[in-house]
Amino acid sequence: MASEAAVAERHATPAQIVPWWERNLAWLLVAPMIVMFVVFALLPSLTAILFAFSHIKLTRGGMQRTFIGVDNFQRALEDPIVRQSAGITLKWALVVTTVEILLGLGLALLLAHGVRGRGVFTSLLIIPIIMPPVAVSLMWFFMYEPNFGVINYLLNQVGLPSVLWLSDPNIALYAMMAVDVWQATPFAFLLLYAAILSLPRDPYEAAAIDGASRWHIFRTVTLPLLLPVLGVVVLLRLIDAARVFDKIFVMTRGGPGSSAYTTTLTVYVEAFNKYDFGYASAISFMFQVVLVIFGTIYVRRVMADYSAPAES
Amino acid sequence: MMRLLGSRGEGRSAPVSFERVCKRFGAVTAVDDLSLEVPNGEMLVLLGPSGCGKTTSLRMLAGLESITGGTIRIGETVVNALPPRARDIAMVFQSYALYSHLTVYENLAYPLRVRKLSKAEIDHRVRDVAQVVQIEELLDRKPRALSGGQRQRVALGRAIIRRPAVFLMDEPLSNLDAKLRLHTRGELKRFQRELATTTIYVTHDQAEAMTLADRVAIMNGGVLQQVGPPKEVYARPASVFVAGFLGSPPMNLLAVEATSDHGAPSLRIGETPIPAGDRLGASISRLRTNGNAAILGVRPEDVVLHRTEEPGSVPSEVFVVEDLGNERLVTLNAAGQYVVARVHADAPAEMGDRLWFAFDPGRAHLFDPLTERRVD
Amino acid sequence: MVGETTFERVAKYAVVAAVSMIVLLPVYWMVNMSLKGKGEFAARPPTLVVQQPTTENYYDLLVTQRFYLKGINSIVVAVIAATLAVSIGTLGAYALSRFRLPRNLNYHLLFTMLTIRMFPPIVTVIPLFAFYNREILGFKLFDSWLGLGLVHGFMELPLVLWMMIGFFRDIPRDMEEAALVDGDSRLAVLRKIAIPLAAPGLAATFILVFIASWNEFLLALILTGSKAQTLPIAVAGQIAQYDVKWGNMMAAGVITTVPVLILALLSQRYLTRGLALGGVTG
Numbered sequence: 001m002a003s004e005a006a007v008a009e010r011h012a013t014p015a016q017i018v019p020w021w022e023r024n025l026a027w028l029l030v031a032p033m034i035v036m037f038v039v040f041a042l043l044p045s046l047t048a049i050l051f052a053f054s055h056i057k058l059t060r061g062g063m064q065r066t067f068i069g070v071d072n073f074q075r076a077l078e079d080p081i082v083r084q085s086a087g088i089t090l091k092w093a094l095v096v097t098t099v100e101i102l103l104g105l106g107l108a109l110l111l112a113h114g115v116r117g118r119g120v121f122t123s124l125l126i127i128p129i130i131m132p133p134v135a136v137s138l139m140w141f142f143m144y145e146p147n148f149g150v151i152n153y154l155l156n157q158v159g160l161p162s163v164l165w166l167s168d169p170n171i172a173l174y175a176m177m178a179v180d181v182w183q184a185t186p187f188a189f190l191l192l193y194a195a196i197l198s199l200p201r202d203p204y205e206a207a208a209i210d211g212a213s214r215w216h217i218f219r220t221v222t223l224p225l226l227l228p229v230l231g232v233v234v235l236l237r238l239i240d241a242a243r244v245f246d247k248i249f250v251m252t253r254g255g256p257g258s259s260a261y262t263t264t265l266t267v268y269v270e271a272f273n274k275y276d277f278g279y280a281s282a283i284s285f286m287f288q289v290v291l292v293i294f295g296t297i298y299v300r301r302v303m304a305d306y307s308a309p310a311e312s
Numbered sequence: 313m314m315r316l317l318g319s320r321g322e323g324r325s326a327p328v329s330f331e332r333v334c335k336r337f338g339a340v341t342a343v344d345d346l347s348l349e350v351p352n353g354e355m356l357v358l359l360g361p362s363g364c365g366k367t368t369s370l371r372m373l374a375g376l377e378s379i380t381g382g383t384i385r386i387g388e389t390v391v392n393a394l395p396p397r398a399r400d401i402a403m404v405f406q407s408y409a410l411y412s413h414l415t416v417y418e419n420l421a422y423p424l425r426v427r428k429l430s431k432a433e434i435d436h437r438v439r440d441v442a443q444v445v446q447i448e449e450l451l452d453r454k455p456r457a458l459s460g461g462q463r464q465r466v467a468l469g470r471a472i473i474r475r476p477a478v479f480l481m482d483e484p485l486s487n488l489d490a491k492l493r494l495h496t497r498g499e500l501k502r503f504q505r506e507l508a509t510t511t512i513y514v515t516h517d518q519a520e521a522m523t524l525a526d527r528v529a530i531m532n533g534g535v536l537q538q539v540g541p542p543k544e545v546y547a548r549p550a551s552v553f554v555a556g557f558l559g560s561p562p563m564n565l566l567a568v569e570a571t572s573d574h575g576a577p578s579l580r581i582g583e584t585p586i587p588a589g590d591r592l593g594a595s596i597s598r599l600r601t602n603g604n605a606a607i608l609g610v611r612p613e614d615v616v617l618h619r620t621e622e623p624g625s626v627p628s629e630v631f632v633v634e635d636l637g638n639e640r641l642v643t644l645n646a647a648g649q650y651v652v653a654r655v656h657a658d659a660p661a662e663m664g665d666r667l668w669f670a671f672d673p674g675r676a677h678l679f680d681p682l683t684e685r686r687v688d
Numbered sequence: 689m690v691g692e693t694t695f696e697r698v699a700k701y702a703v704v705a706a707v708s709m710i711v712l713l714p715v716y717w718m719v720n721m722s723l724k725g726k727g728e729f730a731a732r733p734p735t736l737v738v739q740q741p742t743t744e745n746y747y748d749l750l751v752t753q754r755f756y757l758k759g760i761n762s763i764v765v766a767v768i769a770a771t772l773a774v775s776i777g778t779l780g781a782y783a784l785s786r787f788r789l790p791r792n793l794n795y796h797l798l799f800t801m802l803t804i805r806m807f808p809p810i811v812t813v814i815p816l817f818a819f820y821n822r823e824i825l826g827f828k829l830f831d832s833w834l835g836l837g838l839v840h841g842f843m844e845l846p847l848v849l850w851m852m853i854g855f856f857r858d859i860p861r862d863m864e865e866a867a868l869v870d871g872d873s874r875l876a877v878l879r880k881i882a883i884p885l886a887a888p889g890l891a892a893t894f895i896l897v898f899i900a901s902w903n904e905f906l907l908a909l910i911l912t913g914s915k916a917q918t919l920p921i922a923v924a925g926q927i928a929q930y931d932v933k934w935g936n937m938m939a940a941g942v943i944t945t946v947p948v949l950i951l952a953l954l955s956q957r958y959l960t961r962g963l964a965l966g967g968v969t970g
Contacts, residue, residue, distance in 0.1 A: 017398045025874050029783035030797060032776040033845060040812065040842040041804055047815035063818065107707065110700055117704075124708055126959060127715060130952040132903040134920035135941040139718045141927060142937060150717055150734065186711065187963065194960050243808045246905035250924045264810045264906070271814050272910060284811040295806030299799055302850075308794035309786055376865050397871040409862035413884045426871035470870070480869075 045288075051281035058275050065278075072282030081258060082283055085266040088173065092262060093241040096180045101234055103181070104188030109218070112196050122193070125186035133183070137250035140179045141166065144251075166252050169259035176260065179247055184240075188233050195229035196222070228301065235298035239291060263287045325509040326387035326400070326477035327352045328373065333382035335368050335534075342368045344534040346382070355504050355511045356539075357525035359518060361557070365534040366514045367482055373512060374480050375399050386477055397426075402471035403480040406487060408463045410455040416442075416466050417451040423474045437473055444503075445469040461492045468500075472507065479504070479511040485520060497523060518558055522546070530554050548677075552684040555609045555677060561641060563677070564615065564651045568608040570596045579608060579673075582647040584626045589673040595687045599680060607684070609677035615653035617642065617661065618668040625668035633661050644669055715945075722746070722938035729935055745935035749943070753936075758922040759943070761833065765908075765918055766901035768837025769844065773897045774890065776841070777848025782878050784849070785856040786864075798849065805846040813910050820911055831913035839911065840901040847900070848893050851962055855889035856882060892958035895951045902948055919944050 021028060050065075052072055057064045076082045115121065128136070143149050144165035152162040165175040203221045212220070223230075245264040248254055254265040261269070263283065271280035328350040335343040343365040350356045358366035371377040373384055375396035384391050391399050402423070411419050417438055424434045442448045445465040455463055464484065471479055484500070485493045501524050504511050515521055521528050522542040529539045530553075538550035549555035555563040569580040577593035579586045588596055599606055618625050628646035635657065642653045642661045651669060661667065678687045721729065723741040750756045780801070784794050816839065820830035829835030859882055867877045883890065908918045923940040926933065952959065 018393075018395055022395075022873055022875070026783045026787035026789055029779040029787075030789075033780040033801060033849075034797075036776060036842050036845060037801065037804070040816070040839060041807060044812035044815040044819075045807075047818075048811050051814060062822070107703065110703055113700075115700060115704060121704055121708065123953075123956060124711055126952055126956065127949065128711055129963075130899055130903075130948050131715075132920050132944045132948060133905060134903075134924050135718075135944045138923065138926065138937050138941040139714050142721070142934060143714060143717065145934075148730070148732070148734075148934075153732075153734065182710070182714070190960060191963055239806050243810070245810070246920075249905070249909075250927060264808065267810045267814075268906075268910075271817075277814050277818065281811075281814055284808065284814065288808055288811045291806060291808055292803075295803055298806060299802045302802065303795070303799060306795065306798065306853075308784075308792065309788055374865075374869055376868065395873070396865075396868040397873065401869060403866065403869045405862045405866060407860060407862045409860065409866035411863060411867070411881065422867070423870040426876070470866075474870070 048281045048285055048288075051278050052285045053282075054278045056277040058277075063277070068278070072279050073286070075279065076283050076286065081261060081266055082263075084258070085261040085263050088260065089242055089244075089262045089264075092173070092177060092180075092244055093238050096177050096184070096241045096244075097234060097237040099177075099181050100185045100188045100237055101230070103185045104233075105192050105230070107185075107189050108193040108196050109222070111193065122190060125190060128183045128185075129187050129190070131183065133246040134250055136179060136183050137247045140182070141251050144175060167256050169256045172252055172256055173260045176248055176251055179251070180241065180244065184237065188237065191229060191233050192226070195226055199225050228304065232298065232301050235294055235301065239294055239298060242291060242294075324477065325353050325507075327354075327385075328356075328478055328510055328512065329383075329385045330369070330373075331383040331385070333369070333372065333384060334380045335365070335372060335377065336380045341534050343372070346531075346536050348529060348536060348539060350510055350512065352510055353508045354526045355501075355513060355524060357513045357515060357521040357528050358531060359515060359521040359528050359557075360531035360537075362516055364531040366516075366531050369531070370480055370482055370512060370514045373399075373478075374401055374403055400477040401480055402474045402476040402478075404467045404471045404482065404484040406483040408455075408467040408484075408487070410463055410466055410470075412455050414454070415451065416447060416453050416455070416458070419455070419466055420451075420469050420473055423470065441469045441473045444472070460488055461496070464488060464496060468503070472503065475509075477510065479507075479509055479513075481511065481513040483515055484513075486515070486517070493520075500524065518560070522558075530557065532557070548686065548688075549609070550686050552607055552609075552679045555679070555686075559611060561612050561652045561654070563609045563611050565679075566608045566610070566649050566651065567681070568606050569604045570599055570606045571604060579606070581608070581626050581649075584624075586624045586626075586670075586673065592673040592676055592678060595678040598687050599678070605681045606687075607679040607681050609679060610651070610671045611675070612641065612652045612654035614671050614675045615651060615655075616670045616672075617653055617655060617659060618670060619660070621668050622670060625670040627666070627668055630661050630663055630665040630667055633663060642667075718938050718941045722935065722942045724935060726935065745933075745939035746943070748933070749936045749939050755919065755922055755940070755943070758917055758919045761912075761916050762902055762919040764833045765837045765840060765916070766898045768833060769840035769901040770894045770897040772837065772841030773844040773848045774894045777845050777893075778852050778883070778890065779878075780845075781849050781852035782856055782882060785853050786874070798853075801849055802846045804843065809843065809906055813907055817910055830911060831915045831917075833916050836908055836911050836916060836918070837901070839907050840904055841897070843904070843907070844897040844900050847896060847962060851889060851893045851896070851958070852886065854961060855886040859885050889958060892955035893962070895955040896959070896962045899948050899951055902944075 053067060053069060054065045055068045055071075057066075111118070143151050146152055146162055146164050146167070149165075151165065156162060163171065166172050199222070203225070204217065207217045207221050243264055244262055245268065248260050248262060248265060249268070252260055254261045254269070264287075267280045267284045267287070270276050270283065330346045330348040333343060333346040334341065346365075346369060348356075358369060360366045368377060372379050373386075373391075375391065375394060375398075379392050386399055386401070411422060414422065420438045420441060421434050424437060429437075438451070439448070442451055445468055447462060447465050447469060450458060450462060450466070455466065458466065464487070467484065471481075485496055488496060497520060504524075513524060525542050527539055528542050528545050530537045530545065532553045538545055538554050540548075545554065546558055549558060549563065552565060556565055566581060571578055571580050571585065577588045577596045579588055579592070579596070596606070621627065626646050628644035628651065631643045631645045631650065633643075634641040637657065639657050640655055640659060640661070642655055642659070644651045644653065644667060646669070653669060655661070679685065680687050720736075720738050721734075722745055723738045723743075724735070725740060725742045725744055728735060728739055750759075780797075783789075784798055788794065789797070817830070820835050821828060829838070863885075864877050864881050867881050868874070872880065902918075903920065904918075905920050905924075909921050912918065912921065923937075923944055926937045926940055
């Protein structure tokens with residue numbers, strides 16, 4: 001090894017050729033995104049935790065915060081509305097995800113052999129995916145309208161009675177779930193379909209030569225190959241469905257009554273109708289803890305193929 | 313070409329030196345203690361099988377790979393910590409690495425634009441180089457509209473337009489088809505001699521190495537095996553690896569026993585004793601092994617076939633015969649060891665024939681089985 | 689693959705047709721109704737194809753109710769968000785795909801940034817609301833273009849990172865190294881090689897962020913008042929009015945949908961890549 005000191009001495013020049021910002025370029029490039037994370041995720045999250053342990057009173061000039069320990073959490077756990085909304089959120093997430101995945105998967109499998117006009121069909125399915133949820137809500141709100149909405153009109157035409165789609169507490173939640181299914185099934189389909197089309201052909205041919213039945217091939221070949229993507233789609237739908245807000249807010253404001261209060265809606269009402277920031281933060285904090293579990297699994301799945309670059 | 317040479321001056325070719333250079337990726341040592349001096353203007357070819365560390369060495373010299381230990385100099389400058397742009401080098405990549413979003417003209421002009429040369433100067437030089445590498449009519453095209461050979465020329469042009477201190481070439485011919493490769497190889501050699509710029513050329517193709525190099529540096533497993541002019545490396549391989557790597561087919565390597573026959577040094581292949589003669593005899597006396605084992609190297613062209621037993625010839629059976637047109641390769645099985653003989657196309661040999669082979673001990677090579685180094 | 693029976697083929701096309709109808713008919717109905725005047729709107733049975741198409745609903749909404757202002761808000765906020773997310777995300781993605789940071793930080797950083805995707809915004813929006821209502825240097829972020837644009841841009845950072853890492857990975861490593869040898873710094877390589885080569889992907893990513901911001905509801909609802917209110921929030925207010933103008937409501941649906949639809953068509957090729965990260969749904 002050459003004398004390290006001698007080498008270091010002769011290295012004096014590079015410092016002038018390579019300015020400091022270039023030597024630390026990697027850090028400088030990731031810095032803005034880290035700053036954003038700190039300002040918009042880390043600090044708010046920490047503040048939210050602080051809020052959750054506080055009673056907050058909004059005043060003219062700002063707000064007064066008093067530390068009250070776990071009172072907010074205790075209250076939340078006993079609050080029937082919070083409990084009810086947790087149940088509704090869970091029901092919404094599970095039902096909506098199950099239906100969307102099953103429909104999407106079924107459709108994807110049906111078209112696995114290819115279909116004429118595939119391009120047009122998939123383009124078509126992008127419409128609901130990218131439509132603003134508000135526009136979707138308005139569209140369905142009008143179709144659900146009891147007196148001159150098109151759905152009741154069609155029901156009447158075939159001799160069925162009108163239904164109070166969005167004002168019957170027993171129906172409203174499901175009617176809104178249908179809207180979500182309308183919007184998000186194409187999403188599940190497109191992802192699963194892309195995955196199915198990119199499956200390797202060989203196992204199929206091998207299985208077909210072996211004389212395996214369709215169901216057997218699906219269970220032993222397609223499903224295992226599809227499972228990673230299926231997992232990602234299920235998790236993503238669960239996470240997104242559990243946060244549902246816009247559709248319910250626009251169509252019924254969580255109603256009729258509080259029959260369609262999801263957790264996000266409950267937090268919204270507590271925070272921005274009743275301005276009880278502390279209480280709202282406590283509820284949302286518990287909500288976040290649950291979602292983080294699913295979220296972490298999801299991100300890990302999505303990143304399964306990621307590897308860092310080999311060399312600088 | 314002459315014009316290009318005539319306008320030289322700003323870029324001056326420089327020698328290159330590797331001094332105890334190491335490169336480790338985690339626990340893997342890619343280059344181990346490499347010391348190598350490349351004098352000014354020389355064309356040095358780094359030769360070896362894939363994964364031998366030759367490309368890593370080149371990339372360290374280019375600044376594309378950090379150096380774990382040791383010192384690399386270009387001219388007088390230690391370049392260890394310098395970014396590639398400060399090393400005054402130009403590189404031709406195996407994939408050519410042409411800028412696919414730029415035209416051929418812009419590709420050639422790129423290194424000059426980076427250096428903020430005047431528009432007129434750039435234009436002058438681009439057209440000059442385009443003429444040299446014969447791509448004048450392609451200047452407005454994008455790389456994807458070029459053939460493999462044309463792309464290679466653009467890559468070469470982009471390298472020489474800079475007039476760097478050192479050219480680095482990473483398997484620049486390996487993506488060309490066989491015929492074009494031969495042609496380009498010759499051109500490349502002419503360019504290098506005329507530009508007289510130090511060139512480090514990496515390849516796994518020994519024919520390329522032998523034809524292009526002033527000196528060849530053979531690497532294996534991250535370790536430099538031997539450096540020398542092609543003829544010398546071929547004539548006096550320094551290790552079993554070099555002996556087995558160079559030549560097509562490569563040198564026969566036989567496990568032999570060093571003995572002495574009535575005081576005269578001799579070798580035993582199987583049961584056959586072979587008098588070693590003076591030169592090989594001297595080598596045998598320098599063997600440092602404990603036992604008598606040695607490795608004998610004989611080039612296929614030095615193997616002589618006999619149809620009958622002669623003194624000092626080894627009995628064997630013909631395993632396979634391969635005709636190459638002007639000559640034939642006869643593979644012999646001598647008591648489990650295989651020996652290839654390169655013989656005249658008319659030499660009689662059939663599969664299963666019983667033949668005796670012999671060789672001139674004065675042209676044979678001896679290696680120590682432990683160190684695998686040459687013994688002279 | 690294994691052959692299909694005729695029955696299966698017929699069933700397949702029947703399902704494709706049915707699904708297409710289910711997707712298209714509601715949208716068609718919205719467009720159809722938005723073009724009807726007051727008289728035709730109330731007609732029973734409803735006219736399947738508008739008989740006397742009129743733009744009065746659109747005129748009333750955009751001009752009389754001045755919703756064009758909300759549209760401008762939406763556009764400005766979305767442009768701020770997309771510019772921010774794409775520039776910051778692109779720099780980060782380049783660093784993560786070209787440099788090896790110590791301690792496996794490449795993985796951990798990306799992991800952390802991707803978790804943004806699953807943060808329920810309702811958690812952070814309460815502290816942000818409090819923060820936005822403070823005056824900083826005489827400026828309140830609440831109800832401002834910048835305030836909402838910042839949050840929207842942040843929310844879409846994971847999408848940008850994910851897409852751009854993919855695009856950067858597609859660029860041959862040799863090409864960037866050639867530029868380094870030819871005399872560029874890493875930053876110059878990013879500017880002159882990586883970004884031009886990833887330009888189509890960059891544009892598509894920009895569009896996806898734009899769409900996501902345009903569609904976003906919860907944050908826009910909470911963090912804006914009347915000044916910077918975006919189109920979806922304003923349009924949602926149509927329902928709350930005691931005297932519902934149905935024609936306006938349908939026109940509002942069309943107006944919020946059309947820009948997004950056009951943009952989606954432009955970036956369709958790259959849409960599925962973005963979908964893996966949830967793309968624009970939420």
